[in-house]
Amino acid sequence: MNFGLEQKAGLYVYDAKTHQRIKQFESLAQTQINSIIKSSHDHIWFGTQQGLWIYNNGSIQELPFFSGNQYGGVRFLYEYQGQMWIGTEKGLLTQNGDSFTKVNHTILEKTFISYMGELSDGRLMVGTFQHGLFIYNGRTWQQLSVEQGLPMDNVTYAAELGSNLLWAGLQGVMNIDMGSIENGPLRHSLIVDNTGNGSQNEQNRCCNGAGSNKGISFSRESYFPTVNGLLHVYHRLLKQPAPAPRPLFERLEANGKEIFPPYQLEANERDWRLVFTVPHYGKTSGLEFRYQLVGYDATWRNATSTRDALYTNLPGGDYTFRVQVRHKGYPAWSRSTEVSLSKKRLWHETWWFNMLFTLACGGFIVLIWRLRSRSLLTRQQELEEQVAKRTTELNEVNQQLLVANEQLLIASLRDSLTGLYNRHYLSQNLEKILENVENKKRLTVVLIDIDDFKKINDEFGHAVGDEVLVAFATLLSRHCRAQDHILRWGGEEFVIIAEQDDGIGHMATRLIQTLRLTHWPHGRTLSASIGICTNPSINFGIKVFEGTLNMADKAMYMVKEQGKDGWIWIEILVPLSIESMNEVQEAPLQSLVSDPRIKIHHSTKDIVSLEERRDIGG
Numbered sequence: 347m348n349f350g351l352e353q354k355a356g357l358y359v360y361d362a363k364t365h366q367r368i369k370q371f372e373s374l375a376q377t378q379i380n381s382i383i384k385s386s387h388d389h390i391w392f393g394t395q396q397g398l399w400i401y402n403n404g405s406i407q408e409l410p411f412f413s414g415n416q417y418g419g420v421r422f423l424y425e426y427q428g429q430m431w432i433g434t435e436k437g438l439l440t441q442n443g444d445s446f447t448k449v450n451h452t453i454l455e456k457t458f459i460s461y462m463g464e465l466s467d468g469r470l471m472v473g474t475f476q477h478g479l480f481i482y483n484g485r486t487w488q489q490l491s492v493e494q495g496l497p498m499d500n501v502t503y504a505a506e507l508g509s510n511l512l513w514a515g516l517q518g519v520m521n522i523d524m525g526s527i528e529n530g531p532l533r534h535s536l537i538v539d540n541t542g543n544g545s546q547n548e549q550n551r552c553c554n555g556a557g558s559n560k561g562i563s564f565s566r567e568s569y570f571p572t573v574n575g576l577l578h579v580y581h582r583l584l585k586q587p588a589p590a591p592r593p594l595f596e597r598l599e600a601n602g603k604e605i606f607p608p609y610q611l612e613a614n615e616r617d618w619r620l621v622f623t624v625p626h627y628g629k630t631s632g633l634e635f636r637y638q639l640v641g642y643d644a645t646w647r648n649a650t651s652t653r654d655a656l657y658t659n660l661p662g663g664d665y666t667f668r669v670q671v672r673h674k675g676y677p678a679w680s681r682s683t684e685v686s687l688s689k690k691r692l693w694h695e696t697w698w699f700n701m702l703f704t705l706a707c708g709g710f711i712v713l714i715w716r717l718r719s720r721s722l723l724t725r726q727q728e729l730e731e732q733v734a735k736r737t738t739e740l741n742e743v744n745q746q747l748l749v750a751n752e753q754l755l756i757a758s759l760r761d762s763l764t765g766l767y768n769r770h771y772l773s774q775n776l777e778k779i780l781e782n783v784e785n786k787k788r789l790t791v792v793l794i795d796i797d798d799f800k801k802i803n804d805e806f807g808h809a810v811g812d813e814v815l816v817a818f819a820t821l822l823s824r825h826c827r828a829q830d831h832i833l834r835w836g837g838e839e840f841v842i843i844a845e846q847d848d849g850i851g852h853m854a855t856r857l858i859q860t861l862r863l864t865h866w867p868h869g870r871t872l873s874a875s876i877g878i879c880t881n882p883s884i885n886f887g888i889k890v891f892e893g894t895l896n897m898a899d900k901a902m903y904m905v906k907e908q909g910k911d912g913w914i915w916i917e918i919l920v921p922l923s924i925e926s927m928n929e930v931q932e933a934p935l936q937s938l939v940s941d942p943r944i945k946i947h948h949s950t951k952d953i954v955s956l957e958e959r960r961d962i963g964g
């Protein structure tokens with residue numbers, strides 16, 4: 347097995363037993379060997395960039411005809427019908443014994459020969475670098491090129507596959523219908539389309555392998571060397587788009603700087619550019635990519651035409667970048683190409699910081715909550731205290747109001763000068779008083795009027811008059827019983843409502859006497875006129891009271907008329923109807939003396955005058 351090596355490394359022979367390269371041909375040491383072929387004469391031909399060598403019986407010889415730069419490098423050697431054909435960079439030559447002659451063709455005699463082979467019917471194929479494929483039938487040449495409507499002129503490999511001619515070149519791989527080669531016009535289909543300009547990242551050079559065998563075909567598949575690896579074409583897929591192969595991960599840049607595997611990044615390398623591509627020889631626009639940074643992206647992201655993925659401010663952690671590709675319009679994605687990456691965490695991205703932060707946040711919330719509850723509690727206590735204080739104050743005020751109301755009520759019921767009850771008291775309590783009287787069966791009303799009070803005022807002044815009134819009221823209270831209701835009726839006039847009348851005459855007499863004996867503020871004696879009426883009514887209503895009061899008034903005026911300083915007591919003996927009561931009130935007192943229902947009592951002095959004038963008994 348022989349190795350022809352590019353890069354001017356010379357020639358090696360491989361020993362199948364020791365599996366080692368065992369010998370280097372010294373004369374080929376600095377050459378770039380393009381083609382090696384064993385001729386039917388058991389000679390080995392070496393086509394190199396520097397010329398042509400033949401190995402025979404252990405010795406190697408250079409053919410001086412091809413040295414120098416006249417033909418450029420020898421690119422392809424092919425033995426056709428017992429004759430060696432030499433394809434150079436500057437034309438095609440044939441061997442003729444020991445000499446070589448250029449083929450008689452205006453293009454082929456000077457163009458770059460890049461391939462030679464045979465069709466099944468024995469015709470020779472000569473591929474050129476710039477002028478297409480030539481087919482030779484032993485007499486004439488047929489050219490297949492752009493001029494015949496083909497998409498490219500460059501040939502690196504050609505092979506007949508059934509009814510098709512497979513043609514590979516730098517611009518792709520195509521299929522030409524054999525029948526159309528014979529009869530025209532040419533029918534072709536581009537299997538691998540590399541005719542357009544690929545994107546910056548696309549590895550877009552197809553099928554340009556150096557060496558003699560620029561492709562090899564089997565019944566179902568063909569292989570083509572490329573600068574980026576081996577292109578494998580299934581013949582059954584010639585009419586369909588080739589399945590998209592797995593994408594390639596090209597490189598990672600972090601903060602604008604390329605990072606090499608293993609991809610372990612520092613905490614500050616936060617901005618990433620992940621570059622990917624796919625070894626594909628079709629049009630760039632026919633493919634689409636999607637990618638996902640697992641650990642950061644929740645779902646796939648569709649890539650743009652730039653074939654890279656940009657991430658900024660990535661947090662620390664472990665990631666897997668995966669990328670897939672597919673033909674546009676086809677549902678199936680390729681298998682994922684995956685790359686593992688990790689980035690150190692910043693201190694605030696670490697688990698212990700997160701834990702501490704969470705604890706601190708929790709503690710802070712609890713603290714705030716406690717402070718807030720405490721302040722709320724304090725506030726509540728303050729409010730409760732305020733409410734209690736206000737309630738106490740309110741209660742006090744209410745109490746004061748109650749007392750004040752009580753006092754007002756009391757005050758409204760009493761005479762401000764003497765402290766005795768007033769008329770308002772009577773209007774409020776009359777019903778109750780009458781109820782009590784009802785139980786005792788006899789109502790007694792006493793009307794007392796101080797005699798000649800005006801003179802006291804006139805003589806001693808109003809203030810002294812007041813003092814006399816107060817002293818009179820005090821004396822009156824002392825003379826009455828506890829259950830008697832003593833009222834100042836107005837001015838110097840007083841009313842006593844007694845629920846019991848036993849000894850009423852004595853009481854009146856005693857009062858008259860006490861008045862005479864009492865030492866009064868004005869230093870003089872004082873007398874009063876007293877009218878009394880007792881009424882044994884069955885049903886004590888207001889009318890009965892008014893009638894009784896009127897009768898007492900009538901009696902009191904009679905005393906005044908009789909000379910004052912005494913009393914008259916009209917005692918109604920039997921209960922009178924309202925009508926009878928009205929009659930009695932209307933009648934003059936004298937006329938009542940003879941009324942059997944009525945008895946009139948009086949003080950001694952008055953009795954005399956009354957008896958004298960009316961002739962009535964006491």
Ligand SMILES: Nc1nc2c(ncn2[C@@H]2O[C@H](COP(=O)(O)OP(=O)(O)OP(=O)(O)O)[C@@H](O)[C@H]2O)c(=O)[nH]1
Binds near residue numbers: 795798803812
């Ligand atoms: N100081 C004083 N005088 C009063 C008060 N109320 C009424 N008076 C006076 O009492 C006097 C009553 O006069 P009169 O009605 O003529 O009665 P009187 O002088 O007692 O004569 P007789 O009733 O006929 O004995 C008037 O001069 C009133 O001004 C009072 O509260 N204080």
